[in-house]
Amino acid sequence: MTDFRVHALLPALLAQVRATGLDTSGNPVQRLTGITGPLRCCLRSAREDEDVILFGHEPVLPGSGSPYREVGAVYAHAEHCDGPDGEDYPAQWLDRPQVLRAYDARGWIHPATRTHDGSDPLGEIASILAEPDVVEIHSRNIAYGCYMFSITRA
Incomplete structure (x- = not known):
């Protein structure tokens, strides 16, 4: 959980x-x-x-x-799909290095932004969300910078 x-x-x-x-x-x-x-x-x-x-x-x-x-x-x-199986971190992507871009309530990038090497994305997310001013995180591809998904507190 x-x-x-x-x-x-x-x-x-x-x-x-x-x-x-x-x-x-x-x-x-x-x-x-x-x-x-x-x-x-x-x-x-x-x-x-x-x-x-x-x-x-x-x-x-x-x-x-x-x-x-x-x-x-x-x-x-290309056609409708049922979406993800839940709201947990995508299992297939647990070992992928990513950029975790943190945002504050204004939509400005927060200094808690960081990269992770794929070894502990859940710990990195928890650490970022421990910052009280962070309201959302965007996971992004580390090489191309493409948006992957967003993360919010439960």
Whole structure:
């Protein structure tokens, strides 16, 4: 049992992207196969035989009008999926090094931001959330900087 929740991309957002074929910036969604990248809809790695989409996503930040807003590429299933099995850290990704970007209530990056080597992501998250001013964490790919999922206190 953890004291935090992991949040995949919202089903409503995914439904809109799939239905319109457009991403956050109005660019066409790219349909792909043969990808084994991290799926942000169900928080697991894609299998090569699955149809996926690649699109630009702007993660929601706490507060409003944060200067730290940004758009980055994410993968999701091309068709509806049931999402993650719960709100725990994704089991397939426990050993992946990640950036844990902490945010305060304004949506500004908090100094508790850090990287982890994949050996103890749960401990790193607990340490960041021990900082009272941190309201949310975004997990990001360490090499490309892509948004993976958000984390909040339980």
